[in-house]
Amino acid sequence: MRRLRGSAFAAGVAMLAAWTLLPIYLVAIGGFGGPDAVYRWPKSFWPENLSLDTFRRFVAIGGIWQATEQSVKVALITVVLSLALGVPAGYALARLRFRGATTYRLVILLTRAFPVGILALPLAVSFARFGLYDTALGVALVHTALALPFAVLVTASLFVGIPRELEEAAWVFGCTGPGAFRRIILPLALPGIAATAVFSFVLSWNEVFAAAVLTLRHRTLTAFLLTVLSESPLHIQLAGGFMLIVPSVLFIFLVRRYLFAMWGIASR
Amino acid sequence: MAELLIEGVAKSFGPVVALAEATLAIGDGEFVALLGPSGCGKTTLLRIVAGLEEANCGQVLIGGRDVSALPPRARGLAMVFQNYAVFPHMTVGENVAFGLAMARAPAARIAKQVARAASLMQIETLLGRYPAQLSGGQRQRVAVARALAVEPAVLLMDEPLSNLDALLRLEMRAELKAVLREAGTTTLYVTHDQTEAMGLADRVAVMHEGRIVQIAAPSDVYRRPASVFVGGFVGNPPMNFLRVAAVSGEVRLGALRLSAPMEEGGLLLGIRPEQLAVVETGGFLFRVAVAEPLGTHLLLTGETGGQRMRAVVPPDATVVAGAELLLAFDPAAIRWMDAASGRAIGAA
Numbered sequence: 001m002r003r004l005r006g007s008a009f010a011a012g013v014a015m016l017a018a019w020t021l022l023p024i025y026l027v028a029i030g031g032f033g034g035p036d037a038v039y040r041w042p043k044s045f046w047p048e049n050l051s052l053d054t055f056r057r058f059v060a061i062g063g064i065w066q067a068t069e070q071s072v073k074v075a076l077i078t079v080v081l082s083l084a085l086g087v088p089a090g091y092a093l094a095r096l097r098f099r100g101a102t103t104y105r106l107v108i109l110l111t112r113a114f115p116v117g118i119l120a121l122p123l124a125v126s127f128a129r130f131g132l133y134d135t136a137l138g139v140a141l142v143h144t145a146l147a148l149p150f151a152v153l154v155t156a157s158l159f160v161g162i163p164r165e166l167e168e169a170a171w172v173f174g175c176t177g178p179g180a181f182r183r184i185i186l187p188l189a190l191p192g193i194a195a196t197a198v199f200s201f202v203l204s205w206n207e208v209f210a211a212a213v214l215t216l217r218h219r220t221l222t223a224f225l226l227t228v229l230s231e232s233p234l235h236i237q238l239a240g241g242f243m244l245i246v247p248s249v250l251f252i253f254l255v256r257r258y259l260f261a262m263w264g265i266a267s268r
Numbered sequence: 269m270a271e272l273l274i275e276g277v278a279k280s281f282g283p284v285v286a287l288a289e290a291t292l293a294i295g296d297g298e299f300v301a302l303l304g305p306s307g308c309g310k311t312t313l314l315r316i317v318a319g320l321e322e323a324n325c326g327q328v329l330i331g332g333r334d335v336s337a338l339p340p341r342a343r344g345l346a347m348v349f350q351n352y353a354v355f356p357h358m359t360v361g362e363n364v365a366f367g368l369a370m371a372r373a374p375a376a377r378i379a380k381q382v383a384r385a386a387s388l389m390q391i392e393t394l395l396g397r398y399p400a401q402l403s404g405g406q407r408q409r410v411a412v413a414r415a416l417a418v419e420p421a422v423l424l425m426d427e428p429l430s431n432l433d434a435l436l437r438l439e440m441r442a443e444l445k446a447v448l449r450e451a452g453t454t455t456l457y458v459t460h461d462q463t464e465a466m467g468l469a470d471r472v473a474v475m476h477e478g479r480i481v482q483i484a485a486p487s488d489v490y491r492r493p494a495s496v497f498v499g500g501f502v503g504n505p506p507m508n509f510l511r512v513a514a515v516s517g518e519v520r521l522g523a524l525r526l527s528a529p530m531e532e533g534g535l536l537l538g539i540r541p542e543q544l545a546v547v548e549t550g551g552f553l554f555r556v557a558v559a560e561p562l563g564t565h566l567l568l569t570g571e572t573g574g575q576r577m578r579a580v581v582p583p584d585a586t587v588v589a590g591a592e593l594l595l596a597f598d599p600a601a602i603r604w605m606d607a608a609s610g611r612a613i614g615a616a
């Protein structure tokens with residue numbers, strides 16, 4: 001019985017892993033294998049004739065470096081804004097008792113219930129009015145709105161995990177409120193806050209819809225590739241896809257522990 | 269160093285009355301233990317003194333200065349937390365120096381006072397380590413050293429020994445007493461362990477349901493409890509209380525005739541189990557239900573006149589369950605209690 005449950009669990013894990021990893025793998029061999037590999041039938045599952053040719057052609061696409069730069073810029077602004085707003089909000093949720101705290105927590109999650117698709121058009125109109133259309137800041141604002149619920153909830157769970165007495169000890173031994181936060185809470189929460197930053201970065205890096213609707217000439221990498229690659233041969237598309245996937249997967253892998261903590265899975 | 273005055277302090281959390289009313293004066297350099305069962309409001313009172321909790325009313329004065337409105341850092345006190353609250357990302361040395369560094373003390377003074385506190389608590393060899401590399405007992409030492417290093421006017425301790433195992437607790441208790449005597453700091457020490465309170469403190473303040481019910485020297489609290497609660501809470505085994513009736517100013521218990529503090533009516537006769545002695549003649553009848561040999565003494569549990577009673581007799585007495593003994597005591601050892609209010613009669 002135990003063995004049976006164990007193998008059922010293993011099978012589930014294997015299926016989930018295959019579900020995620022197989023497409024990435026196929027994208028990778030498509031990208032590295034060149035046009036022959038992509039169009040050959042039957043497909044070979046094992047990589048053959050790997051070369052970086054496709055990638056060389058990919059990075060030579062005109063405008064790709066500006067788009068990458070724009071992506072990094074938007075992602076960095078997103079990180080700064082989500083931390084600047086998310087960390088204090090998370091702290092408040094974790095430490096302060098105030099009326100409507102539970103409702104507030106729910107509302108934070110509720111913001112995720114509005115699809116960007118619905119918001120994008122009205123946003124484009126008002127952004128044009130505010131002069132935010134086609135700017136890094138404009139896209140970053142939308143990305144911040146997307147990243148903020150996670151930033152707030154992850155940092156709140158970090159702060160909950162830090163004993164209140166540590167803070168109180170700091171107050172007793174001479175710290176002001178902000179002083180105790182800076183000297184005690186922040187150093188202890190730093191790894192988790194860094195994880196939150198990475199998560200916001202990845203979210204912004206990957207987001208394509210808002211970025212595509214809200215920009216025209218200053219596109220982020222995803223939005224740029226969306227337009228450019230739709231006219232490119234398949235193996236170039238795959239190479240582009242691979243380039244987009246890799247940083248996200250790497251980053252998420254690095255911070256997986258904190259994401260588990262966020263979803264309430266004990267992982268220590 | 270300074271005296272600590274707590275005047276009419278009360279605190280409720282919503283409908284929960286944590287602290288009904290507390291007034292307590294602690295002299296300069298005095299060590300007072302706040303003793304009471306779990307949930308009686310000890311921590312709440314301590315946190316109000318520290319400024320970590322805001323009282324609904326009343327005042328806290330340190331060295332004659334009203335600190336009620338001041339934040340914790342401005343009150344000139346130090347605190348040892350129940351779970352130590354040693355900063356995990358700082359070395360032991362940085363922890364001990366923390367309060368002084370925050371006060372921007374000159375480096376020479378920091379070095380001197382850290383060294384002194386560390387040597388008092390015997391943690392000199394640990395100064396470079398991180399708390400994660402320490403045992404519970406060592407962390408506890410660090411927490412005390414951190415508090416002593418700032419040479420506070422008032423030292424607050426919330427059950428600092430409760431997380432240690434029994435043997436270590438005994439060791440630390442003696443050590444703490446010696447260290448604090450040497451430091452001579454005004455100390456308010458919270459505990460639910462009566463042995464700890466009695467052993468450490470100059471005076472014990474016994475708390476019950478959000479009130480301080482007695483403040484006295486340990487021996488006084490023990491011999492002359494102010495209420496049935498105190499008599500039952502302090503001392504192990506607890507004080508015996510027998511329901512008796514006074515007739516013409518006299519209470520009869522077997523062959524004993526005791527002069528009562530009232531003419532007629534019901535009252536409680538309080539007597540410590542150690543005050544009871546087995547006698548050949550006279551005395552009152554005691555039926556033994558259980559005899560427990562505890563090494564230093566023999567603890568007898570049984571009943572007299574249908575009321576439960578405990579007696580402590582020398583370890584060499586041969587008493588078996590079911591035996592009937594005659595017991596007597598010195599009338600001067602009696603503590604009379606009012607049957608209705610549970611308070612001592614004629615208590616000062």
Ligand SMILES: Nc1ncnc2c1ncn2[C@@H]1O[C@H](COP(=O)(O)OP(=O)(O)O)[C@@H](O)[C@H]1O
Pocket residue numbers: 281284285286287304305306307308309310311312313
């Ligand atoms: N922050 C709080 N919120 C609500 N109730 C509290 C709070 N702190 C203490 N209490 C209540 O106040 C009472 C006294 O608590 P406490 O002072 O911690 O007791 P003790 O330290 O003597 O065990 C308890 O009934 C406790 O549940």
Ligand SMILES: [Mg+2]
Pocket residue numbers: 310311312
């Ligand atoms: Mg307590």
